[in-house]
Amino acid sequence: MKSILRFSLVILVFSCTNTSFSQKIKPKKVKENMQRVADWQIKNFKELYSNRKQPHHPLDWTNAALYVGMVKWAAMADDDAYYEWLKNIGEENEWQLYKRKYHADDHAVGQMYVELFRKYGDERMIAPTKEQFNFIMYHPSLSSLEWETPYHQDRWNWCDALFMSPPVWAKLYKETGEKKYLDFMVGEFKASTDFLFDKDENLYYRDERYFSQLDNGTKIFWSRGNGWVFAGLTNIMNELDPQSEGYKYFLDIYTKMAEKILKIQTPEGHWAMSLLGLDFYPTTETSGSSFYVYGLAWGINHGILDKATYEPAVKKGWNAMVGHVTKDGMLGYVQPIGAAPGKAWPDKTEVYGTGAFLSAGSEVYKLYGGE
Template identity: 75%
Template structure:
C-alpha cells in the first residue's frame, strides 16, 4: 500500500517530466496551429464565455487577428489572409468606437500587416487619421484608477498590448518618428506607474497595488502576457541600435528572466503569477503569450538558447495538450481583470490568437 501511495504521488511529477522532455517537431507545430485556426474560423461568430458574440472590431477579436496574421504568413494558403481582408473590408478599415481607448485600437495591428502585404493605403488611412488626432489632442487624464476618463490613457497593463504596437508599426511604415515618440512617452508613463521593480512584473492596474492574495502580490498572468507579447511586437518594429529599442529591451529582459523562474512544473504559468499553490488550474492565454515572447527572444538572438529553450518546450507541449480533438484550445480564462478560473471545455478568441502567435515563433525555433 505504501508503495502504491508513493507511485500515485509521483505520477504527476513523472508526467510533467515526460511532457517537458518531449521533442517538438515543426510539422506537428504547423498541424496544431492549423487545427486551432480552422476551428476558430468555423466558430468565429459563436459565443464563448461571454453572453454575446464579440463585435468584429472588439479587442477580443483584435488579439485573435494578431495571431491569425502570423499564422497566415506561414500557412502557404491565402484562405487566412482572405478571411482577414474580408473583415477589414466589411468594417471599412475603421477602428472601433472609442477614440482614445487602447482596446479599440487593437485591430489596427492587423490593418498594418495587411497593408504591408497588399500595399493598399485605404487599409491604414482611418487608423493613421485617428492616431494623428490623438497626438494633437492628447488626453489630460491621470493614470489613477477610477479618475475621470482614466482609460483614455494606458493605465491598465493590458493596454500595452493593444495600442503601442500599432503606433510602432505606423512609425515603421511611414518613417514618421512622431508616432514612436508619442508611444514611448505614454509607455514610459504607464511603466513608471504599474511596473513593480522588485518582482519585474506589471500590476494589472492601480487597484491591485498593496493587495495580497494568500500572502502574495497579485500579478495577473494574462495581464503580464499582454505586456510581454506586446514588447516583442514593438521590438520587432524598431532599430536595434536605437535608444527606444534599448528601453523596451531592458523591460523585456527583466520580465523574461522572471518568467522562467515562476513557470509551473506542468509548463503553464499560474493565473496569479506568484501564487502557484493557490491557482493550480492551467491557463492557456497568458501562458501562450509568454511562450511567444520567449521563443521570439531566442529566435532573435536576445535570449540564450540553453537557458530559455526548456521553458518554451515545456510550455508549448503543455499548450498543445489542452487542444480538444475538435481543435478548440481549452483552459482559456474568460474575460476578466485578474486571476480567476478556467475550464478544459471553455475557450475565447484571444486565447486562440495567443496560441497562434506562440506557434509562429515555436515553429521558427525548431525549424533551425
C-alpha cells in the same frame, strides 16, 4: 502493500508527465497544431464562452487579439485563405478602428490592418488608423493615470493596454518613417510603466486598484495581464531598429520580465493565474501562458535570450499548451474576460486565447527549424 502501490503510481505519473515535457518538438507538428486551432476558431468565430449574450463585435479587442496571432499564422499557411478571411473583416468594416477614439482596446485591430497593408499595399487599409492617431497626437488626453479620475482609460493606465495600442503606433512608425508616431508611443509607454511596473518583482500590476491588495499574502500580478505586456513588448521591438534608443528601452523591460517569467513557470509548464500565487491558483490558464511561450521563443530566435537557459521553458510551455487543445482544435483552459486571477475550464475558450496560441506557435515553429 498500499505504500508500494502509492509509490508505483507516483512513479507512473511522473514518468508520463516527464515524457510529455521531453517530447521533441517538430516544425511540421507545430504547423499542424496551429492549423487545427486556427480552423476551429474560424469555424466557431461567433461562439462565446465569457457569459455574453451577443457575439463580440469584429473590431472588439477580443477579436483583435485573435487577429494578431491569425495574421502570423496566415504568413505560414500554404495558401492565402487566412489572409482573405482577415481581409474580408477589414473590408466589411471599412478599415475603421472600433468606436472609442482614445481607448487602447479599440485600437488593437489596427495591428492586423498594418499587416494586411504590408501584404497588399492598399493605402485604404491604414488610412483611417493614421487619421485617428494623428488626431490623438494633436489632441492628447490630459487625464490622470489614477483609476478613479474622469476619462482615465483615455490613457494606458491598465497593463492590457500595452498590448493593444503601442504596437500599432510602432507599426505606423515603421511604415511611414514618421518619428512622431514613435515619440508619442514611447512617451505614453514610459508614463504607464512608471505607474504600473513593480521594480522589485519586475512585473506589472493590472491597474492602480491592485497596488496595495494582497491575495493570500501575495502581491497580485495577473498572468494574462503580464502576458499582454510581454507579447506587446515583443511586437513593438519587431518594428524598431535594435540599435535605437527606443528599442533599448523596451529591451530592458523585456529582459527583466523574461528572467522573472522563467523563474515562476510551474512544473506543469504553464504560469499561475496569479503569478506569485501558484498554491492558490493551481488551474492551468492558456492565454497568458501562450503569450509567455511566444515572447520567450522570440527572444531566443533573436539572440536576446540564452538558448540553453530558456529553451527548456519554451519546450515545456508549448507542450503544455498543445496538451490543452481538443481533438477538434479548441484551445481549452482560457480564462474568461476579466482583470484579475480567476478560474478556467478545459471545455471553455475565448478568441484571444487562440490568438496567443497562434503567436506562440509562430515563434516555436522557427525555434525548432521551421522556415
